[in-house]
Amino acid sequence: MVARSTDCPDGWLAFEGSCYLFGHTPAHFTEAQHFCAQHGGSLIHVDLAMENDFIRTYIRDLHQSDSHHWWLGLTDVLVEGHFKWVDTNTPATFLGWAPGEEFTLNEDCAAFYNSLDFKWADVGCELNDIIPLCEISSV
Numbered sequence: 001m002v003a004r005s006t007d008c009p010d011g012w013l014a015f016e017g018s019c020y021l022f023g024h025t026p027a028h029f030t031e032a033q034h035f036c037a038q039h040g041g042s043l044i045h046v047d048l049a050m051e052n053d054f055i056r057t058y059i060r061d062l063h064q065s066d067s068h069h070w071w072l073g074l075t076d077v078l079v080e081g082h083f084k085w086v087d088t089n090t091p092a093t094f095l096g097w098a099p100g101e102e103f104t105l106n107e108d109c110a111a112f113y114n115s116l117d118f119k120w121a122d123v124g125c126e127l128n129d130i131i132p133l134c135e136i137s138s139v
Ligand SMILES: [Ca+2]
Pocket: 018, 044, 045, 046, 047, 051, 135, 137
């Protein structure tokens, strides 16, 4: 794995022009986005399969002795079934859903789901046991 030399704030992980912060405190979706904004980023916006694979590999390793889900910055709270990224307000193009996990009414926020090998699942935005995963993107 080759990471470009990206200047990231202390505690952030650099990969391919972005910086990532893996939170420690579970929160609901809005709190998680607030946490990321306070640190100068936004909940993660996954552009490509390569980025998705990198993150899943990383959090799998983090989880060998622990078990959490991780928020993505992706929600269909406005129009059911139309998932948009919170940082750009644009529709998702690359999608990493686990099979059957993207169209649940009343589950409008997306998370890397531990029991689905960190494929994406839609979950209730109010769930407060999910960890913020933040990104600062230069692209
Ligand atoms: Ca990204």
